[in-house]
Amino acid sequence: MTKPLSFSAFVMNTASHIIHGLWRDKEGHQLDFHDVELWVSLAKRLEEGGFDALFFADVIGLYGNHRGGWEYHAENGLQIPSNDPMVLMSALAVNTKHLGLAFTAAPVQEHPFNFARRVSTLDHISKGRIAWNMVTGFQANAFRNFGFDSIVSHDERYEWAGEYVDVAYKLWEGSWDEGALLQDRVSGIHADIEKIHKINHEGTRYKVEGPHLVAPSPQRTPVLFQAGSSTAGRNFAARNAEAIFIVTPDPESARKLIEDTRQLAIQYGRNGDDVRFYQGLSFVIGETEEEAREKEIELEKKIDLDMMIAHLAGGIGIDLGGLSLDTPLAEIETDGTRSLIDWVKQSTPGRTPTVEDLARLQGKTTRIVGTPETIADQLERWSAAGVDGINVINATIPGSYVEFIDHVMPVLRRRGLARNGQGEAVTLRKKLFGSDLLNERHPAAQYRGAFALEASVKK
Template sequence: MTKPLSFSAFLMNTANHNLHGLWREDEGGQRDFNDIDLWISLAKRLDEGGFDAIFFADVVGLYGNHRGGWKYHVEKGLQIPSNDPMVLLSALAVNTKNLGLAFTASPLQEHPFNFARRVSTLDHISKGRIAWNMTTGFLDNAFRNFGYEGMVPHDERYKWLDEYVDVLYKLWEGSWDEGALLKDKESGIYADSDKVHKINHVGERYKVEGPHLVAPTPQRTPVLFQAGSSPTGRDFAARNAEGVFIKAPNPEIARKQIEETRRIAIQHGRDGKDLQFYQGLSFVIGETEEEAQRKAIELENKVDLEMMVAHMAGGAGIDLGNVSLDTPLDDVDSQGMSTFFNWVKQNTPKRTPTVEDLARYHVRTIRVVGTPESIADQLEQWQKAGVDGINVISATIPGSYEEFIDHVLPVLRQRGLARNPDEEQTTFRNKLFGEDRLNKRHPASEYRGAFAPKNLV
């Protein structure tokens, strides 16, 4: 029997996220991203329509310079202004019932003790529907915003993240034993102090005494996502993640990425199925193939291609702002973007690709165009490649998601490729894996009971 795919709405609390410039369209509701009613309305629609999660990307700094500086980003709204998704999730939690609530944050942003407390509070508020996308940060400006001279080197950032999650696992899984919270009115004992422990973590970056100030939540540890594509990032995911976000250009490349990461997970003592993989895709939907292709062309003509270049190149710390869109890629320094350049060249074999092709490639490769039936056919191919879920990227809010819910999900359900909307409330982890807590193969489980007196030397 075919296992249903999981569907997540991939968003950012800003006017421009992935497909740039569309806030200018009449239907581009994302221009009013400061309006909480926009997000509450969308979250309710996703919840009732059968989406499994809403996932917010985030950055805490500017992308690399474009046209020699950073004013372009402000003028165009390239992920500035943007708001804190963790604050937003508290509002969405009390206005939804079954929708998973995922956000992005890095160790750069907050000390692990307070971060653990805030996440646990959200998990209580949502009754166990919180997920965290573990990231290291990738923008120089973000690191300078927090007092660094510039971005910490790549592998060092992952060592930092390793210690960060280690502290969190100790707080979430080890600080409170099961049954510690009593709330006994007769004895007047609220919690059993013998079952609450300090963690006394001492590491390279952190000293955390504890105990965790929040009693165990429905999930204890939130569902853990990760999106690193480097060898170090994949190794971290294989050890720690439950969900992995990917943006493979085709199902075959996705298959290779998935198989490799699952193989590494097994080497670390986990099961390959302990990880689920979410492919990022946008959709253009038509009643006929002809209509869908026409809508795709119309959409592509509305996308701000220079913003696409500024986003892609700026994320790699490269300024292509003074390079015209018709410049051949062979005339552009590909350092830091060689993978993207090679993919574009492979997909334009009959001519020399240009910077414009680079921008259009990013729009097209993560896009599925067709009728609901043909979209279902294409999603079956992604599923056969090992993909467990789809991170649905929007062109406009809420229209992109309303179209998908109204036209695509019914066809997917007929084929067993999508779940029916949930009726009974469960934790997000239970929805994905059939259990509320991390399984015993996850490294965090080693801290369960580890700080009880009998285990201390």
């Protein structure tokens, strides 16, 4: 039986996010990213169109140097300037009723006590529609922005993240028992102090007494997203994530990754289907196949290949800005680019890949071109491979989403690949998993009632 896919819109509060150069296109409104009305109108359109979530990527530092310095990024608008998505969540929450609102944040940028407080507040404002994309950060500039001499090593960042989420779980799930907030006008008792607890966390990086200053929100813990692909990242996701964003080149690759990760989740005491998978894809839509291909050719002309290189290579700290597009990648292989080079080779069988292939890699491998019917055919293949949702990447805002909603979603609904309507307003977790709260297999669940038990033992 066909299962409906979940759809999220992958955006960033900046002018140029993934498909670079399109901020110059007259049909796009990315240049208005400072204007809250752009995001409010987009959120409303996505909600009406059947999307489950509006997902904001974020960075807290510059990508690695391009052409010898950082100035290139600012001059070309490559994710700078960019605004804080958590601040934007409040405006979007009060202008929507069904749409999930996901933001990205890393441990380095905020102490977990204050972070947990802000997230709980947003979950209250949205009536339970907040999600957190848990990242560790990968830009050296970001760590220097927060007082570090250099970036913390990869695996240590995940150890740090492990303690960070543990503190948050204790605050969200354990600090307040169910029924603690009484608000009884007659007795004058606002809260039952026997059901509110300090967490007294003492770890490697944090010492947090508590209690949590916010009473439990509709979800308590926000829906937890993650996107790490390394061994440490996948283990972190298998233990903590409810949904994982993936960017695989084809459905079969997705199937293998999904099956492997589900097995990892089982090793951490969870069920394999406790974790959902969202594939990142962009779309070029035409009334005919010929029209779609012509539109793709026009899109390729608008993409700034140098910015694409700056983004991909800068993300791993390699400066390829001085090389021509026809430079063979074999001439620039380093340990830092090994996995990226291998990915490009897989996408260019039978010939030597070049820097231009690298520049076009992300757009080409995650792009589906065709009519609404042939796009639906492809999405059926992704669904059959085990993908639960699609993270829709845009070329223009709002155009990419309006076109998808108007032309592709009706076909998907007819095939049972998209839900019909939003139904009643519920929390994001209930929409995706059928329950407001994390299930008992999630590691955060161990803290429910744990501090009440500690208090009774001390007595």
